[in-house]
Structures are given as C-alpha cells and as structure tokens.
Amino acid sequence: MHVPTRGMKIVVLYCQHCVTYGKESPIAPREHDGVVVQTVMMPCSSKVQASEVLKLLAAGADGVEIVACSDESCRLLVGSRMAEKRLQYAQRLLNEVHVPKERLGFSWKSGVGPEELEAIGLRRASAVEASTVEAPGGGEKT
Amino acid sequence: MKTKVGSNLERVLAAGHFAVTAEVGPPRGPNPEAVLKKVKAVKGIADAYNVTDNQTAVVRMSSIAASRLLLESGLEPVMQMVCRDRNRIAMQSDLLGAWALGLRNCLCLSGDHQVAGAGGKLKGHPGAKNVYDVDSVQLLSILRGLRDEARQEGGDAIDCPAPFFIGAAWTPLGPPEKFRAVRLGKKVAAGADFVQTQAVFDIPRFTEAMRRVVDMGLTERVAILPGIILPRSAGMLRYMNASVPGVRVPEALIQRMSSASDPKEEGFKIAVELIHAVRQIPGVKGVHLQAIEAEHLLPQLAERAGLLPRP
Amino acid sequence: MIFSEWKPLDEIVRQLDGRKKVLLVGCATCVAECAAGGEREVETLAPLLSLAFREKGQPIEIVTCTLEKQCEWEFVEELSGKATGVDALLSLACGIGVQALAERFPELPTYPGVNTSALTIREEAGIWASRCAACGDCVLGETFGYCPMARCAKSLMNGPCGGTRENGKCEINETLDCVWNLIVERAELRGELESLGRVRGPKSWSNSRHGGPKRVIREDLRA
Numbered sequence A: 001m002h003v004p005t006r007g008m009k010i011v012v013l014y015c016q017h018c019v020t021y022g023k024e025s026p027i028a029p030r031e032h033d034g035v036v037v038q039t040v041m042m043p044c045s046s047k048v049q050a051s052e053v054l055k056l057l058a059a060g061a062d063g064v065e066i067v068a069c070s071d072e073s074c075r076l077l078v079g080s081r082m083a084e085k086r087l088q089y090a091q092r093l094l095n096e097v098h099v100p101k102e103r104l105g106f107s108w109k110s111g112v113g114p115e116e117l118e119a120i121g122l123r124r125a126s127a128v129e130a131s132t133v134e135a136p137g138g139g140e141k142t
Numbered sequence B: 001m002k003t004k005v006g007s008n009l010e011r012v013l014a015a016g017h018f019a020v021t022a023e024v025g026p027p028r029g030p031n032p033e034a035v036l037k038k039v040k041a042v043k044g045i046a047d048a049y050n051v052t053d054n055q056t057a058v059v060r061m062s063s064i065a066a067s068r069l070l071l072e073s074g075l076e077p078v079m080q081m082v083c084r085d086r087n088r089i090a091m092q093s094d095l096l097g098a099w100a101l102g103l104r105n106c107l108c109l110s111g112d113h114q115v116a117g118a119g120g121k122l123k124g125h126p127g128a129k130n131v132y133d134v135d136s137v138q139l140l141s142i143l144r145g146l147r148d149e150a151r152q153e154g155g156d157a158i159d160c161p162a163p164f165f166i167g168a169a170w171t172p173l174g175p176p177e178k179f180r181a182v183r184l185g186k187k188v189a190a191g192a193d194f195v196q197t198q199a200v201f202d203i204p205r206f207t208e209a210m211r212r213v214v215d216m217g218l219t220e221r222v223a224i225l226p227g228i229i230l231p232r233s234a235g236m237l238r239y240m241n242a243s244v245p246g247v248r249v250p251e252a253l254i255q256r257m258s259s260a261s262d263p264k265e266e267g268f269k270i271a272v273e274l275i276h277a278v279r280q281i282p283g284v285k286g287v288h289l290q291a292i293e294a295e296h297l298l299p300q301l302a303e304r305a306g307l308l309p310r311p
Numbered sequence C: 001m002i003f004s005e006w007k008p009l010d011e012i013v014r015q016l017d018g019r020k021k022v023l024l025v026g027c028a029t030c031v032a033e034c035a036a037g038g039e040r041e042v043e044t045l046a047p048l049l050s051l052a053f054r055e056k057g058q059p060i061e062i063v064t065c066t067l068e069k070q071c072e073w074e075f076v077e078e079l080s081g082k083a084t085g086v087d088a089l090l091s092l093a094c095g096i097g098v099q100a101l102a103e104r105f106p107e108l109p110t111y112p113g114v115n116t117s118a119l120t121i122r123e124e125a126g127i128w129a130s131r132c133a134a135c136g137d138c139v140l141g142e143t144f145g146y147c148p149m150a151r152c153a154k155s156l157m158n159g160p161c162g163g164t165r166e167n168g169k170c171e172i173n174e175t176l177d178c179v180w181n182l183i184v185e186r187a188e189l190r191g192e193l194e195s196l197g198r199v200r201g202p203k204s205w206s207n208s209r210h211g212g213p214k215r216v217i218r219e220d221l222r223a
Helices: A050-058 A079-096 A114-131 B008-014 B032-042 B063-072 B088-100 B136-149 B177-190 B203-215 B234-243 B251-259 B263-279 B295-304 C009-015 C039-055 C073-079 C095-104 C179-189 C193-197
Strands: A008-015 A030-032 A035-042 A063-069 A104-109 B019-024 B048-051 B077-082 B105-109 B165-170 B194-199 B223-229 B286-290 C002-006 C021-027 C061-067 C088-091 C110-112 C114-124 C127-132 C173-177
Touching: A008 A050, A008 A114, A030 A114, A035 A114, A050 A063, A050 A079, A050 C039, A063 A079, A063 A114, A079 A104, A079 C009, A079 C039, A104 A114, B008 B019, B019 B032, B019 B223, B019 B295, B032 B063, B032 B295, B048 B063, B063 B077, B063 B088, B077 B088, B088 B136, B105 B136, B136 B165, B136 B177, B165 B177, B177 B203, B177 C193, B194 B286, B203 B223, B203 B263, B223 B263, B234 B251, B251 B263, B263 B286, B263 B295, B286 B295, C009 C039, C021 C039, C021 C095, C039 C061, C061 C073, C073 C095, C088 C095, C095 C110, C173 C179, C179 C193
Parallel strands: A008 A035, A008 A063, A063 A104, B019 B048, B019 B286, B048 B077, B077 B105, B105 B165, B165 B194, B194 B223, B223 B286, C021 C061, C021 C088, C088 C110
Antiparallel strands: A030 A035, C002 C114, C114 C127
C-alpha cells in the first residue's frame, strides 16, 4: 500500500508545444515542501502510452501528470485527446488493481511557464496524498 | 389438400374451414396441474394448441411433455421444436418419441438466442453452449424425411414412418422485406404444410406480403395462419412496435389504445377487427391466437370474432 | 487474427498469488494485432502487476519478453535463458502459445493472462469483429462473401430468421449487422437473388472441433 511521506516524487510530462520558454533548456527537478517535481518534455503529448506512465509509477514516482495542448490548439489535431484517453485507460487499470487513480492526472494547457508546471506537479502531489488511505499493517514506502 | 397425417388441424384445413390455433406456454416448473389449469381456460376455442419450446430461452416444462398432457386432456397439441438446444440426433430422437406419444403436429423454429433471452427479467442461462446444428429450414426437411421416406437425416432408415403435420414460422415484415417471400418459398420446398406468422397489426403491409406469396403459388401448397396478439395496453403495443423485430404496429392502433376509456375492451375490438381483416386476404386459411400469459382471455376473443364453435 | 483480451486483473493477480518472480511473455503476432499481448501490452501489464502486488504488500518481480510468435518452437527457445530464477510464466498469447510455453517449461506453471474467444478482423482502430468460425466447411463462395457461421448468432444457412431489426441489425446485438440481410443485399446487387432461393441442407461439422481435436499429418512436409 502506498504510504506518502516527505520525499514525494511527481513527474510532469509536458508537450513541448504548450510551454512558452525555449524547449532547448531542460528544467531541473524542483523541490518544494519535500515534494520533488520533475518535468520531462515530450515532443508531442500524443506519444504518451499507458505503459510509460505506469512504468514511472512502478519505478518510484508517487504521481504522474500529463500536460498537453488544449484540444483546439493541438498540432496533431487529435493528439492531446488521444493522450487523455490513454491516461484515462491507465487510470481504469489502476482502479482495477485497487491503486488510487489519483496517482495519474491530465491537464489541458497552453502557453505555460516553468512555475506553472511546478504548481501543477504540487497539485498532483496533494491529490495523491489525499487519495491514500491508512491501512492496518502499512506497506512499502516507494 | 389431402390429409397425410390425420391430425385435427390438418383435417380442418383440408375441409376448407377457417382454422384456429392458440398458444399455450408451459409452466416454469414440473407441475402438471399448471398445464391442466391452462387447458381448462382454452378448451374448445381452437383446432390445435401450440405448446412453446423453452421460449425466449427460458427453461420451462418441455414442449413434448406438456403437449402430451394436453393430448390426455382432449386437446390437440402442436408441439414446437427450436434449433437452439438440440442437435439433429436429439431432435430426431425426440420426434420419434413425440410421435409414439401421439403428437402429430410440429412447428419448427430456429429459436431465440439465449443471450437475448429471458426478456431481461429472469436470469436465464446466458452461459449455456447453444447448438444450432441445423436451422429451421433444415429441420423442416428432417421432419419431411421422417414422414415421407421413413429416413433419418444421416441416411439410416427408421422402422416405420413418423408422419407429422409440419409447421413453420414466418415473419412477413422485417428486412429484407422482399426476401421474406422467397424464404417462405424455401420453407414450403423443405416441407412446411402450415405456417404461423409473427403477430400482424399492419393490415395493408401484410396484405402486400400475402400478395407476393400468392403470386409465387405458395398458398396452394401451404396454409398460412397469421398471428393475432390480443393488445392489453398502449404501452404493450409501443413496446412490441419498438422492440419486437418483424412486428409493425400502426400509430393509429396505438392511439386508439391510449385514448380509449377502457383499453382492455379496445384491445378486444382491435383484435376482432384484425381477425376479420386477415380473413378477407386471399391465401389466409386461419388465425393463430396469442395472449401473452393471459390465455384465459382467448375464449372471449374467439367468441367475439365469430370463430366459435370449432368444427 | 486470433482474438484475445486481458483476463480481469483480479483473476491474473489471484493466479500469481505467492509468486516472487514472474516472466511475462508477449507475442508479436495475433495478440499484438488485437492489442492484448504485444510488446506494448506487456510493458503496460508488467508495471501494473508490480503496483498491484506492492499494494497488497507482496512485492513481486516481473521480467518481460515478447516473442515474435509463441506458437513457433524456434521463438519459444529464446526464453531458455530468461526463465532462470523465475517461479511462474504468465503468457499473453492465445491458448496455443500458453501451451507451447507449458510444454517447453514443464517444471514451471504457465498461466494465461488473456481469454481467447474469436477469429476476427480489425474493422478500424479499436474495433474487432468475428469473421471466421473455423467450421471446417467454408461456404463463403455461396454466401456472397459473408460468413453466416461466424456472423450469424444462430449459424443459419437459410437465413435470415425473424430477428432482423428494422435498421438491419441483429436482434441479439444491435452493434451487429444481420449478416443475412447483408447477404441478400449483395445478392440483389449482383442480380443473383434466385441462388438464395435454394434450400441448403444440414452442414457437416465433422471437420471442425465438433469432429474431435485435430491432429493433421502432412507427409509431404515431414522430414
């Protein structure tokens, strides 16, 4: 069972087309109140697969958020919509194995800067924390 | 039509009378009293009584057993056999047994698939393995083989013929509409002696469908009995129109039921009118009366439609 | 393709209960085409099972491998190095692949991760529909290219039954076209409607699984 404590790690996968700043400069992981938000740029949100986000969770991320261009501005037309569908699919799978689906999230954005990405990550962290339930016997901390 | 089998239904039709058949559903249990109760309700109103075979894939007392109970009570049964639950071996075996028990009329149907069965109200057996070894047209030819050639489908002989008066079902309306007449022709070619149709409410369209089969010469070889269901409410008609394939209910009839001060009475009026109307159509040789789980109302319907007494 | 879908995850987890290290094996052929057992599905199921078992407080290690075909011995052999230390195999292939693994690794339990249910075509992205029933006596030449064994719920050879809906769909599944309606329409299109007026006799099912499990020997192809 997932027991969140200080040291939570959130990965934000963002589409390169929904940010304002130069894509060539990667953003370093930022820590805020014990939550580490790592942002990872995707060439396009449509490339995200359910396997990818689930692997991030299995490898130790407490939460993963996909940030994609709004439906009208997606350059692939249906790319971000497909990404949302896959994210929702991954959430259904988590639900089926009794893992809180709040560990995954999706945001439609355009023209965001690094602070907003970090804020999105922190919001995901709060949602993950709120979704976990204390169970007798505890479990492994990831 | 000369008689080959000697059943009452066959004799009535051969004599040129307007035949009447009615439907009796067996009980969902083993109690013969339940069958006898229905017998009492409908005795004397029809020339033969259809006994359904696990209709809508709901387990009920078998058609053959319930038919035998009817026979013992003095009613002539029309057993029914669907293709869903039995392979050709079981079918032929059951038919030989049915004949030995005195049954002489058999209606051949493909049968409702068990996934859609039970009308959503009962659990049914959606997990059952269905059979559909042969279809209803092939079953007709199997019966004809048992009767006219004393031969099983696989080629072996049977020790003496098992003559049945062979029935088929027909859905005259329903896509592909023009092909429905062709398919009836196949059933006649395969061996059908009489045909009972899906419930008729739309007289003009049914008349058109009958015209096609008359033109094909089919009505000289097979006796067609349109199905007449007694309407009980506007809701029932709306449901049938929307959900029962092949049943078309004209809006005018639905309106009559919904605006009637006494819908039950209006239902009788409509059914009587339908019976009179189909009686005028060339090629129609009788009617098949149905009142879903309300067989006790059929005597009143038969009386009011001028169908009594039976010959 | 042979069509399979994931078993309910609860069932997969139950099957693997108590195991410590599981080799999850995919197949790049049929089950990949129906998005159930290819590499992508393997890479989705593996972390999901890790998360599931972690949630139960029973950590499990899932190692993965996707074979080109699980029904060919030469590909199955690729697993020989990968099964060390593993206490169970979980296969996402059809029953053929599961049994090939079970035969090659008799000392290990091989569990099925999918239910195989049909032979289908992919109509479009995300939609698969039955096309073949392996009846052993193909009648497609007589039915204008539509198979009534696979696509008619009642396997009628003299259809349609009375269950064709107004819109041409099947009574038992409104997403399905009544295949006999399609057959008649195509016959009309070709001006060959009379051919459907012939009564077709009962089918022989003896060349299908109704005739017993198959074991076919082609001497001309044997070493």
